[in-house]
Amino acid sequence: MNDRELIKKCKKNNREAQSELFYTYKDRLFALCLKYCKNYNEAEDNLQDSFLAIFEKIDQYKFKGSFEGWMKRITINKAIDKYRDNFFSDTSIKEDMISDTDIDVELVNFSIDELFSFIQKLPTQYKLVFNLYELDDYTHKEIAKMLTISEGTSKSNLHRAKALLKTMIISEVDDQKKTVLSNE
Numbered sequence: 001m002n003d004r005e006l007i008k009k010c011k012k013n014n015r016e017a018q019s020e021l022f023y024t025y026k027d028r029l030f031a032l033c034l035k036y037c038k039n040y041n042e043a044e045d046n047l048q049d050s051f052l053a054i055f056e057k058i059d060q061y062k063f064k065g066s067f068e069g070w071m072k073r074i075t076i077n078k079a080i081d082k083y084r085d086n087f088f089s090d091t092s093i094k095e096d097m098i099s100d101t102d103i104d105v106e107l108v109n110f111s112i113d114e115l116f117s118f119i120q121k122l123p124t125q126y127k128l129v130f131n132l133y134e135l136d137d138y139t140h141k142e143i144a145k146m147l148t149i150s151e152g153t154s155k156s157n158l159h160r161a162k163a164l165l166k167t168m169i170i171s172e173v174d175d176q177k178k179t180v181l182s183n184e
Helices: 003-011 015-036 040-060 066-082 114-121 124-135 140-147 151-183
Strands: none
Touching: 003 015, 003 040, 015 040, 015 066, 015 114, 015 124, 040 066, 066 124, 066 140, 114 124, 114 151, 124 140, 124 151, 140 151
16 A cells, blocks of 8 residues: 555544554654654654654645655654753753864764764753754754744754764773773
8 A cells, every 4th residue: 555545544544554654654753763862762652652643633744745754743843842841951061071172083983873872962952953953954943943942042052962972972082092002
């Protein structure tokens, strides 16, 4: 069954079609949830909440634009809704924690999973802005509207996220160097 037929059946609350839609898109949307949630369990909860919202709002989809894109927007918004109330609650990053040191790119050899784990360690507001801007190609104007912050705050949070990621990477590289030197 193609997406158009599947969507039409989901609009009629056909449980079989809803199940097929879920199994077709769950992995892609779960990967998206992982980018915006603190941990695996929270991502699972977000996925479930997202699919409930998708089925609840599916009548609003008018077959214009990408259906998967429409679902991704709902999924991202569900994750953001969870953080909106306490968006600035974990801003315990002090300026002296952020380094301006350059990174020697040739010495950095991290897997995607390791880089993703650095992003996951960012304070919530930095992680959200970083993911929305760098990974999902939203503009600062769109991010500001989604998170109910100013464009300047969005830009500042992105800058701080990048600086903090840089600091984390430098720290990890330094730790790796120390381990190598102590093993020699």
